[in-house]
Amino acid sequence: PFDNQPIAKPTNRRYVPPTSQRKSRTVSEFLKEINWLHASLLLTTPVIAVYGMMSVSLTWKTFVWTFIYYHMTGMGITVGYHRLYSHRSYKATLPIRILLLLFGAGAIEGSCRWWSRDHRAHHRYTDTDKDPYSAHSGFFWSHFGWLMMKQDPSKIGRSNIEDLNADKWVMWQHRNYLPIAFFFGFVFPTLVAGLGWDDWMGGYFYAGVLRLVTVHHSTFFVNSLAHFIGDTPYDDNHSPKDSIITAILTFGEGYHNFHHEFPTDYRNAYSTFGYDPSKWAIKLMELLGLVYDLNTFSKNEIQKGMIQMRQKNVEQLKQVIHWGTAIESLPEMTEEDFDAQCKQGKKYIIIDSIVLDVETFIDEHPGGVSYIKMGLGKDATKMFRGEVYGHSNAANNLISQFRIARFISKEKNN
Amino acid sequence: PFDNQPIAKPTNRRYVPPTSQRKSRTVSEFLKEINWLHASLLLTTPVIAVYGMMSVSLTWKTFVWTFIYYHMTGMGITVGYHRLYSHRSYKATLPIRILLLLFGAGAIEGSCRWWSRDHRAHHRYTDTDKDPYSAHSGFFWSHFGWLMMKQDPSKIGRSNIEDLNADKWVMWQHRNYLPIAFFFGFVFPTLVAGLGWDDWMGGYFYAGVLRLVTVHHSTFFVNSLAHFIGDTPYDDNHSPKDSIITAILTFGEGYHNFHHEFPTDYRNAYSTFGYDPSKWAIKLMELLGLVYDLNTFSKNEIQKGMIQMRQKNVEQLKQVIHWGTAIESLPEMTEEDFDAQCKQGKKYIIIDSIVLDVETFIDEHPGGVSYIKMGLGKDATKMFRGEVYGHSNAANNLISQFRIARFISKEKNN
Ligand code: HEM
Ligand code: HEM
Ligand SMILES: [Fe+2]
Ligand SMILES: [Fe+2]
Ligand SMILES: [Fe+2]
C-alpha cells in the first residue's frame, strides 16, 4: 500500500534565476522601485532605538514591560495574523479577535488583510517567482528586501481572501490601519510606562521603538531564516526548514517544514518538547474558553510524511553502498568444476549456493584462520549460520564481496 | 541488490530462562559453588578503599598518579587484553606487548590467556548459556556475579586460542600471573608514590586499592552496562548496545553494538566524535611507530549494517500507519455512475483515476472551501497537481483516506 503514495512532484514550481543573474537596473530605475514608506520605517527605527539606548537608561520595570509587550505584539502576528487569520487553524471569540488585531497592528507589519493575502500567496507559490518573499531570491530579499521595494501586483500570485473580506473586524482594522498601528506601535507602550511608573522616555524608546525593531526582525525570520537553516523531516522538495534556533527567535514559528506541510495545524512544533510559545498561548486560551476548534492533522498523516522522508534518506544512502555483484549476473560453476579448482589450491567456499573466493580474507578472518579453513572446498552454509558460529549481520553482508559464481550441485545438474 | 542481503537470523542463540525460573539451590550447594578467591578480592577491596579514603588524606600528586595509573591499568585491559589479544585488531612491537601484559595484570582480572578465552567465548556465544557472562542472566551476573561463582567448564562455550598458546609472552604472563598481578596491582603504585614523593599510604590506598576497585567496575561495565543501555544502530538481534555513558565509564568500550558486529576493528567509536581513549591511544602509538597494521572494517561494510537497521526501523514504523484502502481492493465506478451520484449531491472528486469522497473534508480544506469545490464532480488531478495549486506531499498522502472507488471512464469502458 505504501507504493500507492507517490512523493509529490509539484509542477507549478518555476526556476528562478539567482539575483545576480537577473537583468540589472539603472540607479534611477532602482530608486523608483523603492517603497519609501516601508524603507524609511525599517531603516530609521533601528537608528532611533540605538539613540534611545544610548541616551535613556533602562529601568527594571520598563525592561519587564518591554519584554511583555514584545511578546504581546509579536504574538499578535504569530497567534493572530498568521495562525488565526491566514490559516484559520482555530476559532476565537470576539474579544480575542479584536485584541489580536490591535496588538498585531502594534507590530507595524501592515493590516491583517494585506499580510494574510501575501502570506497565503507565499504558501501557494512557495519558492516560485509568484511567492512575494521567495527564499530563492536570497536571504536578504525574503527577510525584508521584499518589503522595501514596491510590489508588482501583476507578478505576485493570487490568493483567496473571501473569508477575510467578509470579516467586519478585519475590514475595520484594514480601513483604520494607520491610526491603529501608530497608537499601538508607539503611543500605547509609552502611555503604559509613563502613566504606570512615570518613565515616558523609557516607554517610548524601549517598549515602543526598540521593541518594534526586535518584533520586526523576529517575525521576518519566519520568511528568511526558516527557509534557510534546519532539517526537512517532512518534505525536502521545498525550502522550509525545521530549526529550534529559528523557533526561539520567532515565538515558535521555527518548525517551518512542518508548517508548510500542515499549514492549518494550530501547532508549529509537533513535538511536545519543541519551543512554540504561540502554540502554548493558543492552548492556554482554549483552557480559558477564549478560543476553540483547534485544528490538528492526525498523527497518522503527520507520521506518513516523516516516514517517507526517512525512507527517502535510506534509499539515497543505499545508492552509495557497494552491495556486491548481483547474484543474477554471476556465472555458473558446476560441482566438478568447483572441486577441480579447489584441488588446484583455490580458496573457495560455498554459502547459500554461491561460490565465494575468500583467498584475501582468510588471514583477516575475525574468528581465526583455522575456523574459516574448515569451510574451504565445502558448502559451509550451516557452519557459517550456527553449527560452528552464527555469524553477525555484518558477516552476512561481508560475504557478498567475495561472490564469484552460482554453484550448480550434481543433483541439480542431473 | 539490497534484497540479496538477508538480515542474519542466527540459529545458535538458545533461550535462557531468567534467573528466577532456574532450579533453586540449597545454601550449602550455593556456598560450594562460590569462587572464594574472586569473591573475597572483589568484596574486600572496596572496603579497604573506603577505609583508606577515611583515614589517609589525598595529596595532589597522589591524586594525579592515581588518575594516570587508573588509565594505564584500565587500558592494559582495553588496549591490551581486549583489542590486541582477544581480537588481534592491530599488531604491537615487543616492548608494547610486554607493557600491556604487565599493566593489564595490574588490573587484577586474571591472566590475559584466561581473559581472552572467556572473551572469545562471549563473542561466539553472545546471549546464550555458553556465554560466560551472558547479559540474559541479568545485570548483576554479567557485571561480576559470574566471577564470584566457580565456572563450569563443561557449560562455557569453547573458543580457539591457538594463537595465544603460541605466544611466549602471553604464556609467561599466564604462568607467573599471581606475582605479576600482586606487584603491579599493589606494590608498583605504592612504590611510585612512596619513592617519588614519600606518600606510601596514599600510594597504597589510592593508586593501589581504590584505583583497582574503579578499574574493576569500569571494565566490568563492558559486560553489563554495554549490554543493557543504549542504541542498536548496527544490529538489534542481540543485546550489545552503543552508549556514550558506557563509553565514558569504560575507556571507550561503550560502542558495543558496533564492537560485536566488527570485533576486529581497532576502533569502538566509529564516529570521530565518539569518546574512545583506547582508540586514541592505539592511534597515537601508531604515530610513534610502536604498533602497526591497525585493522578496520571498510566504511562500505559498516554503513551496510547501519542502513539495514534504519530500513528495518522505517519498515516497522510503516506497519503502524494507516495508508488508506488498497487501490486493488476498491470497487469500480463508471463515469455514468459517477455523474449520477454527483447530481444527487454526493461530494465526489477524481484524482489519479480514483474517486474520492471529500464530504467530510470540504470545510476543513486548508486552501478554503471555494477552491476544493471547483474540483467537485470532476477529474481534479491537474488542478490538484499544479494547475491551481501544486499540493504538498502531505496533501498527496491525505487523499488516500478518501478513496471509495476506481474510476472507469467512458473511453475505457467502450
Ligand atoms: C566468507 C566466509 C566467512 C566470513 C566473511 C566470516 C566473517 C566473520 C566475521 C566478520 C566474524 C566476526 C564476528 C561476527 O561478525 O559475527 C567472524 C567470526 C567467526 N567466524 Fe567467520 N567468517 C566466514 C567463515 C567462517 C567459517 C566457515 C567458520 C567456521 C567453520 C567461521 C567461524 C567463525 C567463528 C567461530 C567466529 C567467532 C570468533 C570470535 O568472535 O571470537 N567463519 N567471522
Ligand atoms: C481531496 C482533495 C484535496 C485535498 C486532500 C486537499 C488538501 C490540501 C491541503 C492539505 C492543503 C494545505 C497545503 C498543502 O498541503 O499543500 C491544501 C491547500 C490548497 N488547496 Fe487543496 N486539497 C484538495 C483539493 C483541492 C482542489 C481540487 C483545489 C483547487 C481546485 C485545491 C486548492 C488548494 C489551494 C489553492 C491551496 C493553497 C492554499 C494556501 O496554502 O493558502 N485543493 N489543500
Ligand atoms: Fe514560509
Ligand atoms: Fe504560514
Ligand atoms: Fe559484549
Ligand SMILES: [Fe+2]
Ligand atoms: Fe570484544
